[in-house]
Amino acid sequence: MKRLTQALALLMTMALPAVAASEPLTDTLAKIDETGIITIGYREGESPFSFEAADGSITGFSIDLCQRIVERIRVELGRDDIAVTYVVATPATRFILVKSGAIDLECAATTNNAERREMVDFSYPHFMTAxxxxxxxxxxxxxxxxxxxxxxxxxxxxxxxxxxxxxxxxxxxxxxxxxxxxxxxxxxxxxxxxxxxxxxxxxxxxxxxxxxxxxxxxxxSSYTLSRSEPYGLMLKRGDTAFRTVVNDTLSSIYRSGEINDIYAKWFTTPIPPTGTNLNLPMSADMVEAFRNPTEYQD
The missing domain is CATH 3.40.190.10 (Periplasmic binding protein-like II)
Structure with missing residues (x-):
């Protein structure tokens, strides 16, 4: 009997790492898995980052990145049926929408700075401007x-x-x-x-x-009112699991070189709806941000 008890105890001990490794989904990922929907915040007219096209579709540089994040989440959750819902997030409403959970990920052109990081979290930088x-x-x-x-x-x-x-x-x-x-x-x-x-x-x-x-x-203007600062995709503060998925996806896009094609699509070739070409090559700051993706701390 004693040997049986010891054997059972050993089996339980051996099983503990497996249980610990299989952590339950929390916060945003759990919400997405439960509802089958990820809600993305966008701007109606913030080309080339986030805007509504003439056919009603939501598109832009930031949206392209977020669509790849959605693909990664489907894989992470093992669910091909995860749907996307788009919600307008204006400069005045975007922080409220993220903090309240009304949107899971804001995909536009939002500057990442220390004051804002008191309210929300940001992904790795995906653009820099002043x-x-x-x-x-x-x-x-x-x-x-x-x-x-x-x-x-x-x-x-x-x-x-x-x-x-x-x-x-x-x-x-x-x-x-x-x-x-x-x-x-x-x-x-x-x-x-x-x-x-x-x-x-x-x-x-x-x-x-x-x-x-x-x-x-x-x-x-040739003069600026600020130093160059990064844009980041915005998400709920303190949701480490979700932020990790977002950043891991961006890191993969950046390090694989896929970012070069995505960037060229929006900044060095004609873009809808007018066929405008911004002719804006990637800056040295952006090259470095994509070469070595890290969380921005100012």
Missing amino acids: THVMTRRADKIDSLQDLAGHSVASASGTVNIEQLNALNREQNLNIAVIPTKSTAEAFDMVVSKRAAAFVTDGILLAAKIAELPDPSLYAL
Whole structure:
């Protein structure tokens, strides 16, 4: 009897590592497995990262990356039937949607910084840019100081409007800062001459200007309001298992070289809906970020 008890105890001990290795799904992955749905946040008009095409499909550079993450999740869960639901996430609503779990992954152009990491988590960087200013060339606004006394639009909930407000206070520029609900609304204010300038990420401004009937009428500032900072895919804070799947997928895309084709599709070849070519080769910062993917810490 004693030998039988010892044998049973040995078998139980041997079984423990296997049980520990098979950890239960938690948080986002468990939710996706239970519902059969992954919910992705996107922008309606943030080309080339995230936008709604003329046929109603959701597309863009960030979306392409997230679609590959969805494929990886299907494999991880052993479920080919995992469906994707897209939800609009504006600059003003995106953090609430992620924190509340209304969206599982925000796939757009959201800057990763220390303040935001107090609320949410970010994936490895997938782009880098700085804050620039768009103006009408005819107005001959060549510096931040030239904006003194003018109206300047910027989307609520962005780091760009925070940077603009800070510089406005520090330099006593008397700029009338106009918060908008979206980048599209702020852009339209400059085109319609309701604002002298629009402040946001340089890459987003370049894409918007390139889509205009006559881009030569508008200028993108050579000066910046910030240093270059990374975009990251945004997810719920503290969900280590889900973040690991997201980052492992990106790391595989980056290290395999697949990122080169995805990048070229959106930044160095014509893109829908206008066939605009941004002609933007990968920067040295981006080459390094893709060569050695790591979590950004500023």
